Amino acid sequence: HINGERLWSRLMELAEVGEYDAHSGLRGVNRLALTDADSAGRQLVVGWMRAAGLAVRVDAMGNVFARRGGTDPDAAPVMSASHIDSVATAGAFDGCLGVLAALEAVQALDELALSTRRPIDIGFFTEEEGVRFGTDMLGSAVACGRIDIAHAHALTDAEGTTLAAELARTGWNGTHPAQLEPPHAYVECHIEQGPVLAAEGLTLGVVTGVQGISWQEVTIEGRSAHAGTTPTELRRDAGLAAARVITHVQELVDSRRYGELRGTIGQLRLAPGLTNVVAHQAILTVDLRNPDEEALSAAEGELAAYLKSLEEAGLTVRTKRMARTAPVPFDEGVQKAIAQAIEDLGHEFRHLISGAGHDAQEVAAIAPTAMIFVRGEYDGISHNPREYSTPEACHAGADVLATVLYRLANE
Amino acid sequence: HINGERLWSRLMELAEVGEYDAHSGLRGVNRLALTDADSAGRQLVVGWMRAAGLAVRVDAMGNVFARRGGTDPDAAPVMSASHIDSVATAGAFDGCLGVLAALEAVQALDELALSTRRPIDIGFFTEEEGVRFGTDMLGSAVACGRIDIAHAHALTDAEGTTLAAELARTGWNGTHPAQLEPPHAYVECHIEQGPVLAAEGLTLGVVTGVQGISWQEVTIEGRSAHAGTTPTELRRDAGLAAARVITHVQELVDSRRYGELRGTIGQLRLAPGLTNVVAHQAILTVDLRNPDEEALSAAEGELAAYLKSLEEAGLTVRTKRMARTAPVPFDEGVQKAIAQAIEDLGHEFRHLISGAGHDAQEVAAIAPTAMIFVRGEYDGISHNPREYSTPEACHAGADVLATVLYRLANE
Ligand SMILES: NC(=O)NCCC(=O)O
Ligand SMILES: NC(=O)NCCC(=O)O
Numbered sequence: 001h002i003n004g005e006r007l008w009s010r011l012m013e014l015a016e017v018g019e020y021d022a023h024s025g026l027r028g029v030n031r032l033a034l035t036d037a038d039s040a041g042r043q044l045v046v047g048w049m050r051a052a053g054l055a056v057r058v059d060a061m062g063n064v065f066a067r068r069g070g071t072d073p074d075a076a077p078v079m080s081a082s083h084i085d086s087v088a089t090a091g092a093f094d095g096c097l098g099v100l101a102a103l104e105a106v107q108a109l110d111e112l113a114l115s116t117r118r119p120i121d122i123g124f125f126t127e128e129e130g131v132r133f134g135t136d137m138l139g140s141a142v143a144c145g146r147i148d149i150a151h152a153h154a155l156t157d158a159e160g161t162t163l164a165a166e167l168a169r170t171g172w173n174g175t176h177p178a179q180l181e182p183p184h185a186y187v188e189c190h191i192e193q194g195p196v197l198a199a200e201g202l203t204l205g206v207v208t209g210v211q212g213i214s215w216q217e218v219t220i221e222g223r224s225a226h227a228g229t230t231p232t233e234l235r236r237d238a239g240l241a242a243a244r245v246i247t248h249v250q251e252l253v254d255s256r257r258y259g260e261l262r263g264t265i266g267q268l269r270l271a272p273g274l275t276n277v278v279a280h281q282a283i284l285t286v287d288l289r290n291p292d293e294e295a296l297s298a299a300e301g302e303l304a305a306y307l308k309s310l311e312e313a314g315l316t317v318r319t320k321r322m323a324r325t326a327p328v329p330f331d332e333g334v335q336k337a338i339a340q341a342i343e344d345l346g347h348e349f350r351h352l353i354s355g356a357g358h359d360a361q362e363v364a365a366i367a368p369t370a371m372i373f374v375r376g377e378y379d380g381i382s383h384n385p386r387e388y389s390t391p392e393a394c395h396a397g398a399d400v401l402a403t404v405l406y407r408l409a410n411e
Numbered sequence: 412h413i414n415g416e417r418l419w420s421r422l423m424e425l426a427e428v429g430e431y432d433a434h435s436g437l438r439g440v441n442r443l444a445l446t447d448a449d450s451a452g453r454q455l456v457v458g459w460m461r462a463a464g465l466a467v468r469v470d471a472m473g474n475v476f477a478r479r480g481g482t483d484p485d486a487a488p489v490m491s492a493s494h495i496d497s498v499a500t501a502g503a504f505d506g507c508l509g510v511l512a513a514l515e516a517v518q519a520l521d522e523l524a525l526s527t528r529r530p531i532d533i534g535f536f537t538e539e540e541g542v543r544f545g546t547d548m549l550g551s552a553v554a555c556g557r558i559d560i561a562h563a564h565a566l567t568d569a570e571g572t573t574l575a576a577e578l579a580r581t582g583w584n585g586t587h588p589a590q591l592e593p594p595h596a597y598v599e600c601h602i603e604q605g606p607v608l609a610a611e612g613l614t615l616g617v618v619t620g621v622q623g624i625s626w627q628e629v630t631i632e633g634r635s636a637h638a639g640t641t642p643t644e645l646r647r648d649a650g651l652a653a654a655r656v657i658t659h660v661q662e663l664v665d666s667r668r669y670g671e672l673r674g675t676i677g678q679l680r681l682a683p684g685l686t687n688v689v690a691h692q693a694i695l696t697v698d699l700r701n702p703d704e705e706a707l708s709a710a711e712g713e714l715a716a717y718l719k720s721l722e723e724a725g726l727t728v729r730t731k732r733m734a735r736t737a738p739v740p741f742d743e744g745v746q747k748a749i750a751q752a753i754e755d756l757g758h759e760f761r762h763l764i765s766g767a768g769h770d771a772q773e774v775a776a777i778a779p780t781a782m783i784f785v786r787g788e789y790d791g792i793s794h795n796p797r798e799y800s801t802p803e804a805c806h807a808g809a810d811v812l813a814t815v816l817y818r819l820a821n822e
Contacts, residue, residue, distance in 0.1 A: 087683065087685050087687070087688050088683040088685055088688070089635040089683045089685075089688060089691065129685075129687070130686065130687065131685040131686055131687060131688070134686070136687065192640070193637050193639075193640045194637070194640035194641070195640075195641075195642070195645060211639070213639065215686055215687075223792075223795060224500040224794055224795040225792055225793070225794060225795055226604050226605070226766070226767055226792075226793040226794040226795075227673065227675035227677060227698045227700070227794070228604075228622070228624065228673060228698070228700050228765075228766040228767040228768065229603070229604045229605030229606075229765075229766030229767050229791065229793060230605070230673075230766075230792070230793075231606070231673070232661075232664060232665070234606060234790050234792075237675075239657065239676055239677065239679060240657055240658070240661055240676070242654070243653075243654040243655075243657035243658050243676075244654075244658060246650065246651055246654035247651075247654050247655065247658055250643075250651055253643060254643070262638065262639060262641075262642070264638035264648075264686075264687070264689055265650055265651070265654075266638060266650065266681070266683075266684065266685050266686045266687060266688050266689065266690060267681065267684050267685065267686055268650060268679060268681050268684075269680075269684075270677070270678065270679050272498065272499040272500045272677075273677065273678050273679075273680075274498050274499060274500075274542040274677050274678065274794075275541065275542055275545070275626055275675075275677045275678055275696040275698055275733065276498070276540070276541065276542060276547065276626075276675070276677060276698055276767075276794065277498050277499070277500060277542070277677050277794045278675055278677065278794075279677060280500065280795075285686040287638040287639070287686055287687055289638070289639050322686065354639075354640075355637070355639040355640030355641075356637055356639040356640050356687075357639065379645050380640065381634070381636055381637075381641070381645075382636070382637040382640060382641075383635055383636060383637040383638070383685075383687065383688045383689075384634060384635040384636055384637075384691070385635075
């Protein structure tokens with residue numbers, strides 16, 4: 001059993017880094033990747049790792065790893081990691097729970113003086129959220145070979161600052177190559193961030209995989225014009241076109257033609273953005289997701305045709321691919337090991353697919369991988385300051401993680 | 412006859428203040444009220460006024476006036492003014508044509524050694540565009556008594572800077588009270604900014620009045636949530652709601668239920684504005700216009716009911732009134748004087764109503780007022796760098812203005 005109180009108090013302490021008043025005293029977390037707040041959060045976690053006697057290494061993407069040695073010097077490690085960067089309206093749990101639960105697992109083994117054959121690697125990846133530099137799971141995608149490091153280093157934030165520059169500025173540009181040696185197995189513990197476990201009264205879930213994720217940036221160019229004098233037929237209104245794209249995406253979802261499609265426009269900026277000027281430019285992001293690759297591609301296709309049709313109205317439309325992952329199934333064997341550990345510890349559970357992207361899906365490309373989900377309260381709301389898991393649920397998730405890691409590390 | 416070449420060269424020189432490359436070498440003007448660019452534009456125009464032998468006075472709203480004396484010390488002046496502030500995507504003509512044409516009129520009288528019984532006041536008003544501090548015709552509305560100066564001084568821009576602070580910073584906080592002594596008559600020359608004159612092959616128009624203008628800021632509060640995990644029924648998506656408001660406004664226009672309604676959403680900002688976060692807040696502006704007050708009020712009413720209906724979906728909606736003017740009819744006598752001068756100078760014309768707001772509509776509350784419209788090219792496009800009137804059309808408008816001012820000043 002891990003130390004649930006220490007886990008909880010670390011979660012709460014880490015949540016104070018980048019904390020803000022969402023409103024009426026509701027505390028949120030804003031720790032975008034490689035900001036000063038993220039850097040301070042990293043220092044805090046690295047400090048805990050070092051205090052636990054672990055040596056820390058940082059790679060060229062700013063990914064941070066720490067190893068607890070095993071008895072067999074030739075055995076590949078088992079690994080558990082997640083992320084501590086957050087969106088701008090986050091709670092305390094997304095990512096952090098997995099990082100701190102893995103640290104707890106390692107410390108529990110130390111405290112119980114339990115050795116393992118294989119080393120256990122823990123740590124956290126850079127820019128999992130993708131909201132600062134535009135691509136999610138970025139650090140793990142580079143470390144696992146899907147994304148080229150030069151491409152990642154050149155990505156820019158809204159101010160045009162490159163990731164490489166922010167790595168250098170914050171000092172998290174490590175010297176280790178950003179390439180993960182395939183571990184024996186990878187297990188990640190994470191808050192569900194969705195309503196499924198809570199709806200069924202379950203504390204834990206075994207994750208079968210992650211749905212496909214499609215992110216693109218759409219730029220619509222129209223023509224600025226006077227709001228008071230310009231009749232509809234002379235307008236090329238980029239703002240109106242953007243609104244039609246938003247409602248079109250919602251229609252794709254509502255139609256159920258693409259099964260369990262989710263669609264979100266989270267970003268939209270108009271230029272010049274003035275009350276009495278028809279907008280000449282709209283830039284928006286489209287986040288589409290689907291557990292089924294064929295359905296996801298078909299929805300992307302229908303959206304592309306719709307965007308094309310806007311050109312008939314005198315607008316021009318450009319799209320830029322930000323991120324795209326196919327659905328990723330997790331390893332059956334690791335899922336079984338997790339399910340066994342949950343049962344052995346006396347919890348009920350279900351299998352479920354993840355709606356959110358996770359670093360685990362990148363590691364799945366190079367090693368047997370699966371995830372443990374911990375239930376979230378309030379319909380599982382996440383990317384919102386109300387995100388919450390109980391201390392008991394976090395404790396249960398970390399206990400299962402420790403058990404699975406111990407077993408896999410002795411395989 | 413005024414000096415058309417000097418008028419044109421001043422228009423072009425003023426357009427270099429705040430000039431920017433809109434794209435592919437197309438030059439635009441960005442001179443938002445009380446920015447450094449606006450202040451530099453003011454210095455340039457005041458320099459021309461002084462060089463023409465005029466004494467300049469600045470009032471507590473930063474409105475600038477200059478007087479050419481008359482022979483009767485007790486006679487009320489005739490007046491002609493406009494504005495030199497611009498939107499962020501402007502051309503060279505909106506406002507500036509009227510200010511420089513009035514200066515030309517006064518200089519032409521000097522050069523012809525023609526005296527008038529009444530003084531002639533020329534000048535420019537502050538923040539006519541309303542795009543920096545949120546209320547259009549602001550300087551003239553204060554000077555003519557519709558808006559309280561304390562209210563105007565406290566208005567803020569997007570950065571929260573007050574108008575009073577910007578007046579002080581730029582040094583345009585004059586000592587004269589911001590209260591216009593009612594002139595004998597007021598005439599303003601302005602580019603049409605719409606397609607009517609060009610469509611009919613006319614150079615000049617007599618403006619019968621200005622349509623009603625309704626500006627409000629709408630704030631929609633929803634709930635941030637994870638884009639990948641949150642099903643539609645658990646979302647309170649402020650961005651989607653904003654898109655529905657935009658398409659609803661367009662439906663109000665397209666339905667023709669409110670006659671010649673125009674509707675524009677020029678500003679829209681989402682928070683937190685991140686790809687994988689359902690927006691918890693949307694702030695947008697709605698610009699509605701109608702020549703008919705009843706139709707304008709009815710459209711506002713239908714929009715208000717629509718906004719109210721969003722609350723059923725768990726969103727909260729607040730509106731803030733930014734600006735509201737009823738349709739303003741112009742004085743028949745001044746319209747006749749303009750029509751007569753146009754005929755005497757050998758031009759054809761038509762009467763038309765203004766789709767854009769103008770300082771003239773504020774002065775209309777305290778003095779007989781009308782306007783001269785000069786045709787714009789390219790469907791009359793305005794609030795766009797392509798805004799253009801020919802040198803000949805500008806010359807014709809200024810000639811008419813000079814003639815009307817001379818006649819009215821001898822009444
Ligand atoms: N877990 C999580 O919120 N990941 C961020 C990537 C995404 O799913 O948008
Ligand atoms: N003439 C002009 O563009 N005025 C700005 C006020 C408005 O009509 O929006």
